[in-house]
Structures are given as structure tokens and as C-alpha cells.
Amino acid sequence: MTSLLIAGGQVLRSDMTVSQADILIDQDSGLIKKIGSDLTAENTLQAANSLVTPGFVNGHSHVPMVLLRGCADDKPLDRWLEEDIWPAESTMTADDVHTGAKLGLLEMIKSGTTGFADMYFHVPEIVAAVDQAGVRALLGHGVVTTGKDADKSLADVEKSLEFAQEYDGAADGRISTAFMPHSLVTVGSEYLEEFVPRVREAGIPIHYHANETLNEVTPIVNDHGIRPLDYAADHGMLEPQDFVAHGVHVDEHEMTLLAEAGTSVIHCPASNMKLASGMAPIQRLMDAGVTVGLGTDGAASNNDLSLLDEGRDAAMLGKIAANDASAVPAETVVQMMTQGSASALGFHSGVIEEGEPADLAVIDLEKPHLTPRNDLVSHLAYSAAGSDVKHTICDGQILMRDREVLTFEEESIVKQAQQTASSLVSRVSG
């Protein structure tokens, strides 16, 4: 057995207690073998004066959109997509997506993220980048049929199902897949009626944007006389393995529907605030028994991919939304960014326990803004930043050591991404 020791850190366990321990990892299986004291291994990572947490899981993103960071700010969702984002994406090549994915993965590894879900296009390019990066991912091809003719629409939906079937289990099992209709209003119901039964037969999960803005709730209520999540349930899209992004404008009935169906919600507070989409009732969703995870959404509506930033946003927005300072407390935030997202995505990560996957982030506590060390769960939710992450480990492998990413050439990726993004922006504006 090749073994790795994470030595002398303060370890955050699944019950949210923190105590000093060594973690012994079997690198062949990628699993945590033992948590204890005075353990030894072939390889060691020092974690003294550090907090060892489960690696963060970004439950909803469009990672290659890092190329569009800062290009389309200060607009609401529909105008942002139609005037800026979709025109830019229509000129994006497979190579552009590959470069964007590498930049986004670099940013995620550097902020302690070890797993994520992504909806985009040219997805085999994202598969290749994930394979090299060493993280875990649930990937899918995003389908849009509005504004497309029948042939193009059908091809887009087929592509999403085919991708999910072909790539499940890729990158030595680190990649899983889902069927990903973009939203309940951007994919025609005839396509859902035809494809969802095929997706179900193949045992594939479904992921989509739901109830993000009032502009996508109202048309469904007007056209079909039912709430969006009733419409989703009628189309067979509300199963325990399914997860929806946002869930901002959900009523009491839809919260019960989600809880009874076992469908998870990925909360994206920064995107919801930046696009002024609204405040998701996160505390009420959790009180109703819904599993809630945390996601950044794309970097053009955030504008970064750090889950530590997102956790702080979730706590702040959750309190304002509930008009209650005790809503969405620190422990809940940390659970959302680890176990919550992991469980929504069907990952077996998100906790530090023997026999569980060794997906970890080690956070350097020797910082003025993390002093004094009164409550490390509070620090994770409210004070720590992505740049405090010292080491990142996924599947038992070291992805970043002392802030140096080992699976990617940081300098060349940043340079290439800058060139790719400049050319993309000049193609769109020129």
C-alpha cells in the first residue's frame, strides 16, 4: 500500500467537532484508513497549525465561464444571458472550453474544492481537464431548445443523453454524469416527454435550473396552471437522485414536494444576489427536510469559484431572507459546502471518517484574520478565504502542496486563458 499521512492538524469530523489528529490515507484505494495519533506513512504532508476539512463540493457551476469573468456585470438574468453570455458562448470553440475548464479547475483546487457539478457544452473537453486535474466531477451537456429548429433541438437533447451514457465512470471513476436540460422554460415539454423516460430507463440523474427568477416561474404558472416543480414532477424530473440549481422562488407546497421526492437543491447565493434573482428560503427548505448543497454558478455571475466565499454569502443571505440572525448558522453552512453538496451529487465524499474517500482541504490557520482560534467551524463559515488553503487532496492524491498545484502548470494555463479570453471578447465585440 502506498500511504500518505496528513500530520498534526486540527481535524473537522462529521459531527462538526474539531480535534487534533493524524490522518492515514491508503493512496491505492484513495480512502482514509485511520484517524489517530502517532501514525506513520511513506509520504507526509504537514498540517500543524492547520485545519483539515473535507474538500469542498461545488454543487452547481459552469466552470469554463471563468473566461467571461468581468465581461457582463450588473444585469438581470434574462438580459445577461441574451445580450452578453449566449452571444459570447456561441463563438466558443472546443479548445476555448478546454482552456476555460483548466483555469476554473486551477482556481477550484487553489480554494480547496475537490468535487463539483458542471453544466456546459463541449463537455468532453471538461472531462479531459478533470482527468488531468485529479478532482471529482458530475458533468453534463446543457440542453437549450428555445430559439432552435426541431432538428437542432433534437440533436442537442440526444447529445445530453449520449454524453451521460458514454462518460459515466470516466477518469478512473472520478467522473459521473447527469442529463441536463437547462431549465423548465428553455427546453420544450415535447422533448422532456420524449427523453425523460429514456433517461430514467438508463438510471441517469437529472440536473437543471429551477425557480431561479420570477420570469421563469410566471410563464409556467400562466401556460400550465401549475407551479414549476409540479410541472417538473409531472415530467418525471423530481426523483431522489435529481438535483436542481437555485430554488429561489419556491412556495410552501413546492418545499414539501422537494422534501417528499428527496430531490436536492443547490443554493447559489452570490449569483442570486448579483443577478438580483431573489433570496432562496434556505432555512425553510432545510426545516422542511430538503437536502441543500452549495454552488458558485458560473464565474460571470459570482465572480469567483471559491466555496469559502459562497459559504459566507449563504450565511449572510440566509439570515436576511429569514429575518432571523440565527438562521443558516455556521455549522449548517459548513455542512452545506461539504456533506450537503456531496449528497446531492451522489458523491461518497464530504466527511472525514475511516473508510471514506480522502478528499481533503488543509487550511493554514497562522493568519491574522484567523486569530484567535476560538471556533474553527465559525472561521470556516465566516473568516477563511480560498487563499488560506495550503494543501488540497482528492482520491488520496495530492493536487496542491504548499499552494503549488501539482497536476497543472499554473503559469502557462493563466497565460493561455488570458489570450483565449481576449480573443473571445474581441470576436464578440468586434
Ligand SMILES: N[C@@H](CCSC[C@H]1O[C@@H](n2cnc3c(=O)[nH]cnc32)[C@H](O)[C@@H]1O)C(=O)O
Ligand atoms: N447547449 C446550450 C448551452 C447550455 S449550457 C448551460 C448554460 O447555462 C448558462 N447559465 C449560466 N449561469 C446561469 C444561471 O444562473 N441561470 C441560467 N443559466 C445560466 C450558461 O451561460 C450556459 O449557456 C446552448 O446551445 O446554448
Ligand SMILES: [Zn+2]
Ligand atoms: Zn447555473
